[in-house]
Amino acid sequence: xxxxxxxxxxxxxxxxxxxxxxxxxxxxxxxxxxxxxxxxxxxxxxxxxxxxxxxxxxxxxxxxxxxxxxxxxx
Numbered sequence: 438x439x440x441x442x443x444x445x446x447x448x449x450x451x452x453x454x455x456x457x458x459x460x461x462x463x464x465x466x467x468x469x470x471x472x473x474x475x476x477x478x479x480x481x482x483x484x485x486x487x488x489x490x491x492x493x494x495x496x497x498x499x500x501x502x503x504x505x506x507x508x509x510x511x
Contacts, residue, residue, distance in 0.1 A: 453482040
C-alpha cells in the first residue's frame with residue numbers, strides 16, 4: 438500500500454462498518470451515530486455518501502463529513 442493510501446485509510450470512516458461512537462466523532466455527524474447505524478440495519482449498506490442525507494435528522498447537514506467518510510461501491 439502506498440503511503441497516501443495508508444494515510445487516507447486512517448482518515449476515513451466507513452458508515453457501513455463504523456460504530457455509532459466512531460460516527461459521532463466526525464464533524465457533521467456528531468450526535469447522529471445511533472441514527473446512522475439504525476438506518477444501516479434497516480435499509481442495508483450505504484452505496485453513496487448522498488444516502489446519509491436520508492438518515493432522519495441529517496438532511497442538509499452532512500457536507501462537513503464528506504472528507505472523513507468513504508463508501509465502497511464494489
